[in-house]
Amino acid sequence: xxxxxxxxxxxxxxxxxxxxxxxxxxxxxxxxxxxxxxxxxxxxxxxxxxxxxxxxxxxxxxxxxxxxxxxxxxxxxxxxxxxxxxxxxxxxxxxxxxxxxxxxxxxxxxxxxxxxxxxxxxxxxxxxxxxxxxxxxxxxxxxxxxxxxxxxxxxxxxxxxxxxxxxxxxxxxxxxxxxxxxxxxxxxxxxxxxxxxxxxxxx
Numbered sequence: 001x002x003x004x005x006x007x008x009x010x011x012x013x014x015x016x017x018x019x020x021x022x023x024x025x026x027x028x029x030x031x032x033x034x035x036x037x038x039x040x041x042x043x044x045x046x047x048x049x050x051x052x053x054x055x056x057x058x059x060x061x062x063x064x065x066x067x068x069x070x071x072x073x074x075x076x077x078x079x080x081x082x083x084x085x086x087x088x089x090x091x092x093x094x095x096x097x098x099x100x101x102x103x104x105x106x107x108x109x110x111x112x113x114x115x116x117x118x119x120x121x122x123x124x125x126x127x128x129x130x131x132x133x134x135x136x137x138x139x140x141x142x143x144x145x146x147x148x149x150x151x152x153x154x155x156x157x158x159x160x161x162x163x164x165x166x167x168x169x170x171x172x173x174x175x176x177x178x179x180x181x182x183x184x185x186x187x188x189x190x191x192x193x194x195x196x197x198x199x200x201x202x203x
Contacts, residue, residue, distance in 0.1 A: 066093050068200055069193070073103060077110035078192040079200070084115070085191065092195075097130070108140060114190075116144035117152050124155065125176035132173055134159065 032043040069086075072079035080103045086093050087100030101122070107115035120141035126132030138159060144152035162168035183190075193200045 062092065065195055065200075072193070072200055073106070077107040077112040077115065078202070080104070080107040080110070081112055081115045081118075082191045082193045085118070101130070108143070111143075111147070113144050113147045113149050113152075116140045116147070117149050120144060120152060120155060121176060121180060124159065125173050125180055134163070134169075 032045055069079060069083050073083040074080075083093075084100045084103030084105075084107060085091070087096045087103065089095070089100075101119075104115050104119055104122075108119050117140070120137045122130060123133045123137035123140065138156065141152045141156045141159070145156055158172060162172055191203070193202055195201075
């Protein structure tokens with residue numbers, strides 16, 4: 001009889017425990033998991049407990065290249081130009097137009113004429129997420145023209161000619177956009193630096 005009463009009490013406890021859990025709590029994934037190492041256990045966030053996939057050899061190599069080019073770009077306008085262009089194109093690095101533009105501006109501020117000309121084209125056509133900015137385009141093209149860029153002088157003359165003609169401005173922007181897309185797909189890539197056996201090297 002005593003055995004039966006103990007069994008009944010145990011069943012009552014189990015049923016009470018089940019009743020304390022709502023249907024929602026029974027199907028919801030808990031936010032934490034118990035991790036036991038050695039003689040101790042701790043509750044940790046589920047995301048921290050999941051094993052993190054190690055980067056592939058290709059991803060690790062790409063990250064190394066990016067870090068080394070960023071280090072070079074801090075002191076070399078040619079490397080800053082390359083990094084900016086690679087970011088704009090998504091060439092060997094994740095595509096990021098905003099960061100690309102910042103590195104190109106850094107190169108342009110250090111009087112690299114290729115960067116100044118490219119910035120003029122970018123602001124003139126308003127490619128990627130950028131809107132066109134005629135005043136900014138004129139500033140960069142003027143700086144490139146002052147250093148002897150015939151292309152910059154030509155673009156400046158065109159911009160001056162059409163500045164009061166909205167239809168002509170639209171046509172010029174569309175042409176500049178097409179020219180940019182063709183140039184972006186050009187081969188070989190218009191870079192100053194390339195990745196060699198010993199890291200980044202100048203052509």
